[in-house]
Amino acid sequence: MPPVPRQFDVVLERDEEGYYVASVPQIPSCHTQAWSPDEVTQRIREAIELCLEVEGGPEDSLHAHSGETDRPRPVAELKKAL
Numbered sequence: 001m002p003p004v005p006r007q008f009d010v011v012l013e014r015d016e017e018g019y020y021v022a023s024v025p026q027i028p029s030c031h032t033q034a035w036s037p038d039e040v041t042q043r044i045r046e047a048i049e050l051c052l053e054v055e056g057g058p059e060d061s062l063h064a065h066s067g068e069t070d071r072p073r074p075v076a077e078l079k080k081a082l
Helices: 037-055 058-066
Strands: 011-014 020-023 031-034
Touching: 020 037, 031 037
Parallel strands: none
Antiparallel strands: 011 020, 020 031
């Protein structure tokens, strides 16, 4: 059975130097930056995948961080918010 698509909230901001900075509140330390919205979108998708991989997967890692145990947390689906 293929993995169920999941979604995360992504906070996208622009810093003083002009970089777009993206972070994922549900995954501590998951953030990245780039000069363009398209590039930061691709990079945050990659960052989410890597964070989940390093943490051992969404079922193990995100429940521990969020305190939620009754439902699975989303995996890397990012809707372009621009």
